Every structure is written in C-alpha cells, then in structure tokens.
Amino acid sequence: MEKTSYYIINAITFYRVLAAPVLFLFIFTGQTDLFKWLLGLSFFADANDGYLARRYKVTSVAGARLDSLGDDLTVLAGIIGLFVLRNDFISRQYLWVAVLLVLLAVQVTAAFWRYGKMTSFHTWLAKSAAVLQGIFLISAFFMPEPSLLLFYMAVAVTALELLEEIVLVFLLPVWKVNVKGLYWVLKQQQEKR
Numbered sequence: 001m002e003k004t005s006y007y008i009i010n011a012i013t014f015y016r017v018l019a020a021p022v023l024f025l026f027i028f029t030g031q032t033d034l035f036k037w038l039l040g041l042s043f044f045a046d047a048n049d050g051y052l053a054r055r056y057k058v059t060s061v062a063g064a065r066l067d068s069l070g071d072d073l074t075v076l077a078g079i080i081g082l083f084v085l086r087n088d089f090i091s092r093q094y095l096w097v098a099v100l101l102v103l104l105a106v107q108v109t110a111a112f113w114r115y116g117k118m119t120s121f122h123t124w125l126a127k128s129a130a131v132l133q134g135i136f137l138i139s140a141f142f143m144p145e146p147s148l149l150l151f152y153m154a155v156a157v158t159a160l161e162l163l164e165e166i167v168l169v170f171l172l173p174v175w176k177v178n179v180k181g182l183y184w185v186l187k188q189q190q191e192k193r
Helices: 003-028 031-053 060-084 087-092 096-117 125-140 147-171 182-192
Strands: none
Touching: 003 031, 003 060, 031 060, 031 125, 060 087, 060 125, 087 096, 096 147, 125 147, 147 182
C-alpha cells in the first residue's frame, strides 16, 4: 500500500504541475470560467496532497520538491490571472504586489546563492500563507470584486513567510525540506550549544 500511496499522492501533485500551462492558456484565451474552476481544483489538490503524504507516511525529498513546484506554478497562475483578468484591482494594489515581488526576488536569490536551488522549507508560516493565498485567489475570481480583507491578510502572512525564509536561508548551511519554522530552528541551534 505504501508504494501505491506514494504514486497516487505524487500523481496528485504532478497534476498541479501539468495543470499550470492549461491555466495560462485559459487566462490568455479569456476562458475565465474554465480558469477559475481549474484554479480551484488545483488549490484543492494542493490542500490534500501534503496532508495525504504525511498521513500515509510517504514523504520524500522528490515529493517535497514537486510539491513546491506545483505550489509555485499554481500561485503564479493565480497572480497572472489577477494581472490579466482583474487588472483594475491589481492597479489599485500595486504597491503591496511590488513589496511581495521584491521579497520573493530576495528570497529566491538568497536560496540560489546559498544552495544553488530554490528552497522547499514548507514551514508552518508557508503553509498558512498558501492557505490564505489560495482562499484569496479563488475568491477573487468567484466574487464580483476581490476581497480587500482577504488580500491584506494574504499579503501580511506572505510577507512574514518570505522574511522567515530569507532568515532561514542564512541560518541553515545546507538545503533542507520540511523545516517547521524559524522558532524551531533557533531552538534547535540553542540546544546544540
């Protein structure tokens, strides 16, 4: 059962990677209804594949990397969807979007400088940010107007998560997956002293 679970869970994650180009196609061909339903399905798959992997004890480095790629592509599709399909909203919130993009650029640059690849920390804060991003992005396409409250909540938690990852990159000398968060890393480092 373990091997079957591994393949099924990775297939769910791989679906999100394969769905991303289709999401982009739907965005740029103006198929908003298909886009929003497929985006919702991708976020639903994201909410379940990690849980299932932990539940059935089939976590792996390859699975974590695939999950991170699926996460990034799904969120990227949602953000590009906002820029194309909800441009009026984005143009009013450009400052917050720019702050997040700068933090993301710093985090990715630091990770490549330190590890030669992107991080897959999957911290508790990253999971919280992903949930808020998913809720905001899905609601932004299903509601007549995106919710400012959800937007600001997603921005605040995402900014904190990116700052945490930047600090973690400098604290952790080697690439790691499934790091709980900064608090636990600092606690572990203090216990070693």
